Amino acid sequence: MSFQRKRFRIEELTLGAAPMLAPIEFEAGPTNRDLMAELRAIRAQIVNGVHPAPASGESGTNKEIDASLAAEAAETKALLASYKAQVEQCEKLKIELDLIHNAIDQTKREIAVLHSKSFSGEEMAKVNGELGAVVGGTEEATQQILEAAEAIDQAATALGKVNSADQQQALSEEIQERVISIFEACNFQDLTGQRISKVMNTMKFIEHHIVQMMEIWGGVDEIKAHAPPVVDTRDDDAKLLNGPRALGDDGHASQDDIDAMFN
Structure with a gap:
């Protein structure tokens, strides 16, 4: 583009009618609007993942941009992998927490059933009442049997000393009455069996x-693994007082062993 240079008045006065200077030629460059349009186009290509073709002398700059974008992509990929691993761990943790929540909920239900059906005041009072009745009935029947046996022994002794038929008849009748009393006293076994059956049902x-509840938390073996060791704190003769021997129990002396000590 060519521009006509203006000649100032001072030049006309000093130079007179000198020939006018030749016009100065300026090379027309890109306008500001063109530069901004080009920059916006390049930015749009980078955002969309399309890199502009490098111009001469700009290959180093585009390589730096590519390297920076590749590094950012690798960092983003590593970050996404880390997030994915954390999400998987959170999912596993949630599953475990759900299992624990369900186990606690089921345990609460079992405890509620036990409390309402077995450990409530009324039910435990009934169990204690049945056991108390067993003890009282056994004691009463034993006392009745012993009294009848003593009366029979006395009547049998007197029977051998009297000669009167009437006295002998009276003593015989007394012996028969005492025998019947023993039979009646032995009925405690049936009542005791019924009461103990009620207690056994509650225990079962x-x-x-x-x-x-043990199955909810992994079974009996899993519970035993956490059970503390049993320590016998009894002293001296208290360790020997284990009560009557049950069938199949070990650690008890037989009657033959006891008899052998007195021979």
Whole structure:
């Protein structure tokens, strides 16, 4: 583009009618609008993932941009992998927490059933009442049997000393009455069996739900692994007082062993 240079008045006065200076030629460059349009186009290509073709002398700059974008992509990929691993761990943790929540909820239900059906005041009072009745009935029947046996012994002794038929008849009738009294006293066994059956049913009910709670938390073997060791704190003769021997129990002396000590 060519521009006509203006000649100032001072030049006309000093130079007179000198020939006018030749016009100065300026090379037309890109306008500001063109530069901004080009920059916006390059930015749009970078955002869309399309890199502009490098111009001469600009290959180093584009390589730096590519390297920077590649580094950012690698960092983003590593970050996404880390987030994915954390999400997987959170999912596993949630599953474990759900299992624990369900186990606690089931245990609460088992405890509620035990409390309402076995450990409530009314039910435990009934169990204690049955056991008390067993003890009282056994004691009463034993006392009645002993008294009848003593009366029979006395009547039998007197029977051998009297000669009167009437006295002998009276003593015989007394002996028969005492025998009947013994038979009646022996009925305590049936009542005792019924009462103990009620207590055993309650114990089995409790045992069943305790086993259910153990199964909820991994089974009996898993619970035993956390059980503290049993320590016998009894001293001296107290360790020998284990009560009557049950069938199949070990650690008890037989009657033959006891008899051998007195021979």
